Amino acid sequence: MISRRKALRAGAGLAAVGALGAPAIAHAETATLKITTWGGKWGDIMKATVLPAFEKEFKCTVSADQAFPFMPKLQTSSKTDPLYDVFHTNSNEQWSALTEGLVMPKITAKEVPNVADVYPYAVSDKIVGVTIFTSAIGLGYRTDKGLTKPTSWKDLADPKLAGARGGYLIPVNSLGQAHLMMLGKIYGKGLTDLDAAYKALEQLKPIKLVDFTGQMEKMLLSGEVSEGVIHDSGVYRYDGQNQAVDFASPSEGVLSLEQVLNVTPGSKLRELAFGYIDYMLRPDVQKMLAEAVWYSPANKKVKLDAKYDAKLLTTEAKVATLIQPDWKWYNERKDDIDARVTKILKS
Amino acid sequence: MSALPNKQPFDAGRAAYLALNVALLFFLLAPIVIVLVFALNPTPYISFPPVGVSLRWFDKFFGSAEFMNALWLSLWVAGCVLVLSILIGGASALALARGNLPGRAFLTAFFMSPLMLPAILTGLALFQSYLLIGIGRPVWGLIMAHTLVAVPYVIRTTLAVLHNFDRRIEEAAAVLGASPVRVFFEVTLPLIRPGVFAGGVFAFIVSFDQFPVSLFLVVPKGETLPVVLFNYMKFDLDGAIAAASMVSILLALSVVLVLERLIGLKAYVKL
Numbered sequence A: 001m002i003s004r005r006k007a008l009r010a011g012a013g014l015a016a017v018g019a020l021g022a023p024a025i026a027h028a029e030t031a032t033l034k035i036t037t038w039g040g041k042w043g044d045i046m047k048a049t050v051l052p053a054f055e056k057e058f059k060c061t062v063s064a065d066q067a068f069p070f071m072p073k074l075q076t077s078s079k080t081d082p083l084y085d086v087f088h089t090n091s092n093e094q095w096s097a098l099t100e101g102l103v104m105p106k107i108t109a110k111e112v113p114n115v116a117d118v119y120p121y122a123v124s125d126k127i128v129g130v131t132i133f134t135s136a137i138g139l140g141y142r143t144d145k146g147l148t149k150p151t152s153w154k155d156l157a158d159p160k161l162a163g164a165r166g167g168y169l170i171p172v173n174s175l176g177q178a179h180l181m182m183l184g185k186i187y188g189k190g191l192t193d194l195d196a197a198y199k200a201l202e203q204l205k206p207i208k209l210v211d212f213t214g215q216m217e218k219m220l221l222s223g224e225v226s227e228g229v230i231h232d233s234g235v236y237r238y239d240g241q242n243q244a245v246d247f248a249s250p251s252e253g254v255l256s257l258e259q260v261l262n263v264t265p266g267s268k269l270r271e272l273a274f275g276y277i278d279y280m281l282r283p284d285v286q287k288m289l290a291e292a293v294w295y296s297p298a299n300k301k302v303k304l305d306a307k308y309d310a311k312l313l314t315t316e317a318k319v320a321t322l323i324q325p326d327w328k329w330y331n332e333r334k335d336d337i338d339a340r341v342t343k344i345l346k347s
Numbered sequence B: 001m002s003a004l005p006n007k008q009p010f011d012a013g014r015a016a017y018l019a020l021n022v023a024l025l026f027f028l029l030a031p032i033v034i035v036l037v038f039a040l041n042p043t044p045y046i047s048f049p050p051v052g053v054s055l056r057w058f059d060k061f062f063g064s065a066e067f068m069n070a071l072w073l074s075l076w077v078a079g080c081v082l083v084l085s086i087l088i089g090g091a092s093a094l095a096l097a098r099g100n101l102p103g104r105a106f107l108t109a110f111f112m113s114p115l116m117l118p119a120i121l122t123g124l125a126l127f128q129s130y131l132l133i134g135i136g137r138p139v140w141g142l143i144m145a146h147t148l149v150a151v152p153y154v155i156r157t158t159l160a161v162l163h164n165f166d167r168r169i170e171e172a173a174a175v176l177g178a179s180p181v182r183v184f185f186e187v188t189l190p191l192i193r194p195g196v197f198a199g200g201v202f203a204f205i206v207s208f209d210q211f212p213v214s215l216f217l218v219v220p221k222g223e224t225l226p227v228v229l230f231n232y233m234k235f236d237l238d239g240a241i242a243a244a245s246m247v248s249i250l251l252a253l254s255v256v257l258v259l260e261r262l263i264g265l266k267a268y269v270k271l
Helices: A004-029 A040-058 A070-076 A091-099 A113-117 A153-157 A174-187 A194-203 A213-222 A232-236 A270-280 A283-293 A327-332 A334-346 B012-040 B056-063 B065-098 B104-116 B119-132 B139-163 B167-175 B180-208 B225-235 B239-263 B265-270
Strands: A032-036 A061-065 A086-090 A130-142 A165-168 A208-210 A227-231 A245-248 A254-263
Touching: A032 A270, A040 A061, A040 A270, A040 A283, A040 B225, A070 A086, A070 A091, A070 B119, A086 A091, A086 A270, A091 A174, A091 A254, A091 A327, A113 A270, A130 A153, A130 A174, A130 A213, A130 A232, A130 A270, A130 A283, A153 A174, A153 A227, A165 A174, A165 A213, A174 A194, A174 A227, A174 A254, A174 A334, A194 A334, A208 A213, A213 A227, A213 A232, A213 B225, A227 A232, A232 A245, A254 A270, A270 A283, A327 A334, B012 B056, B012 B239, B056 B065, B056 B239, B065 B104, B065 B139, B065 B180, B065 B225, B065 B239, B104 B139, B119 B139, B139 B180, B167 B180, B180 B239, B225 B239
Parallel strands: A032 A061, A032 A086, A165 A208, A165 A227
Antiparallel strands: A086 A254, A130 A227, A130 A245, A130 A254
């Protein structure tokens, strides 16, 4: 016969087992995937449509951090319990994160089936993780200033544009960093020819510098600059709004500004994280986001509406014009480059 | 025949003094005027002269759930910081001024140290500490962080009042039979109140506008207004930023005016 004391003890034991098991069950039921993501129009679409649909399908919640800076936050958190499961940044930061062991080197079709359908640039040796979208960095220009459409990167050095050309604070902006490498290619022996790049940068003065691409957009819209380095989506987003701005792809090629997703090795939700990346690479999700923010989808199977298809990089031939900088090489020299370009642009 | 009005001789020193004041006022107010012009200008970029007057950016600001949530969170946090700073800062200042504490100079410097450290490092250090002890990034953690950088303001203003405090008034109350508690609430507190609340105003404004400390401590869907504005600016640099700035300025001004009406900060200014 079971005594009252034994029954109570057994009950307490069951309760303890239940309590121990409960967090795991609750975790499975309400798993929260922690991601980083952009703000602006992208963030609006993500919050309004993309993430709710993902949460519904995968029966989870997503905590999307839009507050920069992502990298120091990830660096500060524990590698075994990282602040993020999925790390969305541009390519340069992914390389920094890889150096510190904070993200996976590659995302393959084994983990994310839709990777099988991406263009080669999206998983090239210049990429850590997997690219889900790219933009083309080229030249934005005013169409009402009597300028001919730029055809070469060299056009930015036209003396007529003195004080009316726009660039970036190179230490803090990856478009500025990519442009510096492009100067090495155009005026020297290649993307890594820094001496040629520095010399060419000197010739671009006087130049108006900004921190963010959003500021470059506004400077072009207001006419404060007549021509500047910018990504195509930063110009195409004003399509149909009667603005006197256009985008030009230089004949030497456009620089690739990749939107990269990656998974943190210590993530407790790796499968869900891979599921999220796979979801972001689905043709329907890619189409929705591409047409909302004018990003070129990485998935080859995406069929965009004619208006977008005409301008974005949606064929093998078009993506062949993309030039991908070697961010590993750049990051290793970043401190020296920052010091040098700051000296050049300050003087 | 009426007497001619006295004509004061030209005083170069006074004229220079006035000119300097006008220049200082211009220096302080010009940015606010520029922000106002940008907030009312309908163009989606900074342009001068403005092409018209429109409230579209205020509409956008007040119509955005993201901005409104951030605004209310900032107000809530700043309100809590105001109360905590007054309690902690006021008590600390009293202890420093009256406590005959050993190492008083060191303690004063210690309490002021959050002002000496770059705020971004304070934010990063707290973020790391919170993660290490496993509490994540709760709102109360953000409030504590803001309080840390706001308390020195209350201490400083309260110490200034206590420095000019005539202790014979307290002694007179005690001689007349008032208990120490009664002396504190009926003599000491009313006299130091302007200093404490002036510090409180600073604490509120420091918290409401706090960006570097908040940067690492906010969570998704729980971002304060300065952080939301910073992130917004990276993608959309339009007049909504200026409208938000005007709202911030007006809110800070309102707090100062309300406290002036309730407490009479002028009394402190005269000290």
